[in-house]
Amino acid sequence: MAVGAAARPGSFRTVGVDLASQDKQTAIAEISWVGSGAELVALRLGASDDDIVAAATDTAVLGIDCPVGWPRPFTDFLIAARAGEVSPAVAVDAAGKQALAFRRTDAVVHGATGRWPLSVSADRIAYPAMRCAGLLARLAATGRPVRRSGIDSLIAEVYPAAALRIWALPAAGYKTAGSANSGSRASLVEALINRTGWLTWGDWPRLCAASPDALDAVVCAIVAGAVHLGRTTRPTGDELALAEEEGWIHLPDRDFLTQPRPA
Numbered sequence: 020m021a022v023g024a025a026a027r028p029g030s031f032r033t034v035g036v037d038l039a040s041q042d043k044q045t046a047i048a049e050i051s052w053v054g055s056g057a058e059l060v061a062l063r064l065g066a067s068d069d070d071i072v073a074a075a076t077d078t079a080v081l082g083i084d085c086p087v088g089w090p091r092p093f094t095d096f097l098i099a100a101r102a103g104e105v106s107p108a109v110a111v112d113a114a115g116k117q118a119l120a121f122r123r124t125d126a127v128v129h130g131a132t133g134r135w136p137l138s139v140s141a142d143r144i145a146y147p148a149m150r151c152a153g154l155l156a157r158l159a160a161t162g163r164p165v166r167r168s169g170i171d172s173l174i175a176e177v178y179p180a181a182a183l184r185i186w187a188l189p190a191a192g193y194k195t196a197g198s199a200n201s202g203s204r205a206s207l208v209e210a211l212i213n214r215t216g217w218l219t220w221g222d223w224p225r226l227c228a229a230s231p232d233a234l235d236a237v238v239c240a241i242v243a244g245a246v247h248l249g250r251t252t253r254p255t256g257d258e259l260a261l262a263e264e265e266g267w268i269h270l271p272d273r274d275f276l277t278q279p280r281p282a
Contacts, residue, residue: 031079035239038085040146046236058219082177082243085151086139088266092118093140122265132184168262175246179238186276194231245271
């Protein structure tokens with residue numbers, strides 16, 4: 020892994036999308052970055068694919084919380100299954116099952132944070148990933164580069180829960196429903212606000228405290244800024260070709276939240 024290139028100057032705009040299988044649980048956030056500061060200019064729930072494509076116009080990076088590809092061994096397995104050529108040795112042990120369930124980027128995230136992302140092959144996240152595949156096709160049709168690696172691309176795959184761990188923020192239980200966890204989420208929002216003196220939050224903190232989807236969308240938009248400014252881990256060497264096929268989760272560096280641009 021390697022941290023990206025030097026920060027790019029100027030003003031730009033990022034979008035963060037917490038993508039679910041249904042519109043009603045999909046949230047979208049927009050941040051305008053100007054000079055040494057930034058402003059959260061829009062945040063809404065119930066976002067459709069049309070909303071996301073429209074928001075992507077004139078956006079530097081759209082950070083999306085959803086797998087943008089599947090593990091290479093898993094896609095090879097499906098092709099073999101269709102042809103009736105599955106090896107009897109497939110998935111007979113833990114290592115074989117893990118190869119089918121997790122991508123290289125998932126293992127990198129686990130190494131950096133101690134947390135495994137949900138498996139796009141074998142968990143509920145597969146439903147949003149199906150939606151995401153069609154969404155990426157629509158975004159590519161606009162003429163902007165769409166690469167699963169997130170390098171020189173309109174889109175980049177991000178993972179809010181992992182970013183929060185990188186930043187050592189109190190994120191335990193923030194996505195779970197219930198009054199106790201809504202309190203945890205409110206504390207997390209307060210911690211984020213305290214750590215992002217460069218970001219104007221406007222009237223949006225209340226919605227973030229009420230909805231984990233809205234909060235994740237904002238974190239996605241922040242991490243999208245890190246992608247644009249070259250402040251995320253990127254695939255190197257043999258990882259790059261795999262990332263173009265499987266996708267790559269961009270993890271921000273530890274200092275980005277407090278100082279996104281050089282002083």
